Amino acid sequence: MKVKIESSKLVKPFYEGNPQPPTTYTPLSVFDKVTYDQHEAAIYAFKPPTPSNATIELGLRKALAAYSEWAGRLGRDDDGEPIILLNDEGVRFVEASVDHPLTETVNFQLSPTLLSLHPGLEGVVELFQVQVTRFSCGSMVVGFTIHHFVADGCATRNFLVAWGEACRGLGISPLPFHDRKIFSPRNPPKFEFEHRGVEYITKNLEKVFSLVDNSVEDIMIHKVHYSKEFLSKLKFRASSMNGTNKPFSTFESLVAHL
Template identity: 60%
Template sequence: MKVQLRSSRMIKPLYEDTPPQTRNNISLSVFDKATYDSHMAIIYAFRPPTPPNKAIKVALQKVLVVYREWAGRLGKDDKGEPIILLNDEGVRFIEAYVDGSLDQALLLKPSATLLSLHPSLKQRVCPRARDEERDSFSEMGVVELLQVQLTRFTCGSLVVGFTSHHLVADGHSTSKFLVAWGQACRGLEISPLPLHDRTIFTPRNPPIFEFEHKGVEFTSLKTHNLKHNSVDNIVVHKVHYTVEFLAKLKDKASSMNGNNNKPFTKFESLVAHLWRAITKSRCLNGHETTQIRISIDGRQRLNPKVSNEYFGNLVLWAFPSAKVKTLLQEPLFYAVKLIHDAITKVNNNYFRSFIDFANFKVKEENLMTTADMTKTTLCPNLEVDSWLRFPFYDLDFGGGCPYVFIPSYYPTEGMMFLLPSFIGDGSIDVFIPLFEENLTAFEEICYTID
C-alpha cells in the first residue's frame, strides 16, 4: 500500500470572537507527570459517504477552541516545572491518498503498514519507520501535541490517523475530545464541555504516605532501565473473544469464589486468562516472578468523585504479581483473584497517598516515572491497556460511526490492548505483541479454558 501525501499544514483554533491572550499556561498535574511521555496513535476507518476534508478540518479548528491544550506546546515555567503553553500554535493536519481500495490495506491485521496511516510518533519510532520520520521529531517546547492524517481511498473510504501526546490527556479524555470533534463536524453544540482545571489534586497537610510508591509508579534514575531491544522478532497478534467465550470464562472464574456472591468481572477474567496463556507460551523459569501493569481510572475512585468531563490524565496502575510456577499450577480463580485484589487496592486512599507522595517526595528524591514507552520487551511482565469503556466508536463526522477502530502498530512485547470488537455484540478484540517463537504455543492455548 503506497500512501501519497498531498499536503501537510498547521491549523489553529477558529475563534468566532477575539482570540484569548496566548500567554496563559496549564501546569501538568501529578498524574500527567507520572504517565507516558510519548505520543500514542489510533486509526479509524469510515465507509462512504464521508464529509470532505475541508469540513473535517474546520470542525477540528472549532473544537480546538474548546480544547486549547491540543493546539498548545509543552514548555516549562520559571521554576522548571512542565506546563502546557496555551499559545494556539496549532496542530498538524495531513491529507493523503491511496490509489486503491481500503480492502487492500488489511486494517484488521496489525502490521507496520499502519505506520503510514497516521503522523509519526515522537519517542516511539519503529525501526522499520522511514528515515525522514526519524528526523522529523521536535524538541521540548515545539512538539506538536496533536497530529491528524486523513487518507482517502479510491473506493471512497476514509482513514483517520490520530496521533496525540499522552502528557496532555489519557484515553478517557481523548475519546471525549474525538466525540466533540464529530459533534462540531455535524454542526452540533459541543456537549458536555470539558473540565480543564488541573489544580484540583492538592496534597493533604500534613501528607500521609499510606502506600509504597517508590518502585511502583516511580523509580530512581540510577535503577531505571533504559535498555532498547530490537523488535524484528516481535509479532503483533490479534485475538477475537466471542461473547459466549467471555461468559464461560467469567463463570469458570467466579464459580470458585466461595461465599462471595459477587462474580468477577469479564475484564478481570479475561486478563487472568491471557496472563496465564502468555506466561505459559513464554516458557519461563518457574521461579521467575511475572507482573501485570493494569491502568485504573481515578475519576470514580477518588472521594469526592472527579467529573467524567475532567480533561487530562487521571490514571494509576494495579500491579498483580505471582511466581510463574504458581500462576500456571493454580486454577484460573487464583489469577483472577490476584487481579481483583490488586485493582481493589487502588482506591481513594491509594490515590490520595499518591498525590501526597508525588508532591513531596518525587523531586526531593530525584525520582522518575516507571511509565516507559521506549521499552520493546516486557517479558516476564505484561501491560494491559483497556479501551473497553471509552466512547471511541462514537466519533461521527456525519456519515455514521467508524466500522474499524484500532491502535496503531506497537511492537512492544507483552503490551496488550483490549478493545470492543467492531461487530458491536459485546465481543472483545485483543492486540498482543509476542516473540515470534512463542506465537504458535500461544495460539494453541488462547481459547482453552482450564
Template identity: 50%
Template structure:
C-alpha cells in the same frame, strides 16, 4: 499499500464563539502539568478510524478540528522545555493536519492487520517529548472507493485515553456544526492539591516511581550504543497479534472464572478476560516450568474512584496502576479464577485513599530530591516476564461521527512492545472484544494454539 501525502498544514484554533471555550482559555500563558500528567508515558499515542462513504470533505473536517481545538485549547499548545516546571504552553501553535490518498479501494486492505503498514496512516509519533512539536497530529487518507481513514495521534502527557476519546467526539460534533457538549473540565492545575498535612500511606517509590541504578564509571557511549543495538534486534522479532473473542467466548471465560471461584465471587468481564490472557501469555512464553514471578500492570481510571468523583469530561491524565503478581508456574497451573482473583485484589485497593496518597507523595518534592523516575517507561521494548494491559472498553471511541454515522473500523496503531495488551470493543458490533497482543514471534504460535482455550 502505497500512501501518497498530498498536503500538510497547521490548523489553529478557531474562536468564532467566545462562549465555546471558557475553561481552557483562562489561566494564563501556560497550564502546569498535574502529578498524574507527569507520571504517565512521555510519548505520542495513535489510533486509526475507517469510515465508509459518503463522508464530509476534508475542508469540513479541518474547520471542525479548528473549532474543537478552540474548546480544548491545550491540544493546540506545546509542552514547555522545562523539566522542573512541566507545563502546556497556551500559544495556539495548532495541530498538524495531513491529507493523503491511496489509489486502491479500502476493501483491498480491510480489515487492517497489525503491521508496520499502519504507521503510514497517521503522522509520525517520533520525537516523544512534544517540546516544540504539535501535540495533536491528524492524517486524513482518502481511498479510491471514497472511504476515509483517519489517523489521530496525541501526546499522552496532555491527556489519557478517556480525555482523547472525549476530544474526538467533540471534533465530530464541531464538524457537524453542532455545539460541543458537555464542555471539557480543564482544571488540572488546581484540582489535585496535596493535603495539609500530607498523608502518604502507600509505597509509591516501588510502584509509580523507582530509583534508577547508577551507571558504572566504565559505562560509556559504546555501552549505550550496544544496548540500543540489542533493543533494535529484539524489536525486529516482536509481532502484534489480534485476537477476536466473541461475545459467547467472553461469557464463557467469565462463567468459568466465577463458577469455579472458592469465594463464589462473580468476576467482571475485564477481570476474567485479562486473567485468561495473562495465563495464556505466560504459558506461551514457556515460563511455567521456572521460578519466575510475573507481574501484570493494569491501568486504573481514577475518575470514578476518587471522592468526590472526578467528572468524566475532565481533560488530562487521571490514571494510576495496579500490579498483581504471581509465580508463573502457579499462574498457569491453577484455573482462570485464580488469575481473576489476583487482579480483583490488586485493583480494588487503588481507591480514593490510594490516589490521595499518590498526590501527597508526588507533590512532596521526594521525586525530584531523590532523582526518582516513573515506572511508565516508554523506552522499554521487552516486558517479559511481565505484562501490561490497557483497556479501552469503556472509552467512547466508536461515538465519533462526522455526519454519516460512526466508524466501520477502529484500531490502535502498530506498537510492537513485547508483553503489551490493548483491549477494545470489537468493530463487528457483536459484543465481542479485540485483544492486540505483542509477543516475540517465537512465542506466537503457542499463544495462537491456547488463547481460545480456557
C-alpha cells in the same frame, strides 16, 4: 501500500467570535509528570459516505477551541516545572491519498504498513497530529498521535466525540475540565497508601525491536464481534441509568461495558 501526502499544515483553534481564554499555560499534574513522555497513535477507518476534508478540518478547529491544550506546546515555567503553553501554535493536519481500495491495501493486522496511516511519532513539537487518508473506493482512514502529557485514553475519547459533534454542527458536550490543580498534593503531605513501590517504579525497559521491525507480526490480536441486538440492549441498559440526561451512544455504552 503507497501513501501520497497531498498537504501538511498547522491548524489552529476557531473560537467563533468568542474571545481567546486569558490563561497562558496549564501546569502538569503530579500524574502527568510521571506518565510516559511520548506520543501515542491510533487509526480509525470509515466506509463511504464520509465528510469532506474541509468539514473535518473545521470541526477540528472548533473542538480545539474547547481543548486549547491540544493546540499548545510543551514548555517550562519560571521554576523549571513542565507546563503546556496555551499559545495556539496549532496541530498538524495532513491530507493524504492511496490510489487503491481500502480493502485491497489494508487488512488491519498489526503491521509496519499501518505506520504510514498516521503522522510520525519521533521528533514532534505538535502535541496533536492528524492524517486523513482517502482511498479510491471512497473509504477514509483518520490516524492521529497525541502526547500523553496532554491526554489519557478517557480524555482522548472525549475529544474525539467533541470533534465529531463539531463536524455535525452540534455543540460540544460535555465541555472539558481544565483545572489540573485538583490533583495537587496535600500540604503537608499525607500518605495513606504506598505508591512509590507500585505506580512510581523506575523504568528499566530494554528496546527489543524497532517500530518498523517485522517482529511486530508476532503480537497476537483478538477480535470480538457483537450483534446489533446485543449492542441495542447494552445501550438501552446504560441509558436507562442515566436519569434525565441524553442517552449514551453505542460507543460509550460498549467501552463502559468492556
